[in-house]
Amino acid sequence: MWTGCVPSKTLLSAVGSSAAGRTLGGRGTAFAEVRARISTAITAIEPDDSPAALEAVGESVITGTVRFTATGEADVGGRTICSHQALIATGSAPLVPQIPGLEEAPMVTSETVSDLEELPQRSWDPGPANPWRN
Numbered sequence: 001m002w003t004g005c006v007p008s009k010t011l012l013s014a015v016g017s018s019a020a021g022r023t024l025g026g027r028g029t030a031f032a033e034v035r036a037r038i039s040t041a042i043t044a045i046e047p048d049d050s051p052a053a054l055e056a057v058g059e060s061v062i063t064g065t066v067r068f069t070a071t072g073e074a075d076v077g078g079r080t081i082c083s084h085q086a087l088i089a090t091g092s093a094p095l096v097p098q099i100p101g102l103e104e105a106p107m108v109t110s111e112t113v114s115d116l117e118e119l120p121q122r123s124w125d126p127g128p129a130n131p132w133r134n
Contacts, residue, residue, distance in 0.1 A: 006045060010038045011113055031118060038114050 014034040047053055051061040064077035066088060074081045094109035096102070108116060108123070 006038075006041050010034075010041045013037075031116075035114070035116075042114075 011034060014037055054061050062076050062079075062081065064079075067075045069075050069080070072082055072084060074083075074086065094111060096107065096109070106120075108120065
């Protein structure tokens with residue numbers, strides 16, 4: 001969440017605001033402001049969404065590979081867990097499309113976007129509807 005969803009959505013929001021500002025005759029958002037917005041967003045959600053915060057309010061946080069075995073029952077790494085409700089946070093990883101020549105190009109993913117020090121001159125997001133996606 002702190003390396004994917006929040007930073008990339010914050011960046012997209014800032015890009016949209018910047019484009020709207022330029023269209024309306026104002027100035028675009030400075031990239032330093034964008035980085036500050038990303039940092040602020042991460043700082044705001046981190047205390048509430050961390051495993052430690054969940055455990056502090058009495059939730060159990062168990063990591064591992066889960067397999068549901070019956071109603072209200074799951075196996076996590078050989079351990080049977082019984083519950084009435086469960087939150088499964090699967091996480092994700094960026095998918096880099098298999099496009100010839102792409103591996104030589106500078107690339108930013110949802111995991112590395114907050115590391116940028118300068119705004120790229122151009123960008124391309126293949127998105128879910130892109131024909132290159134597997």
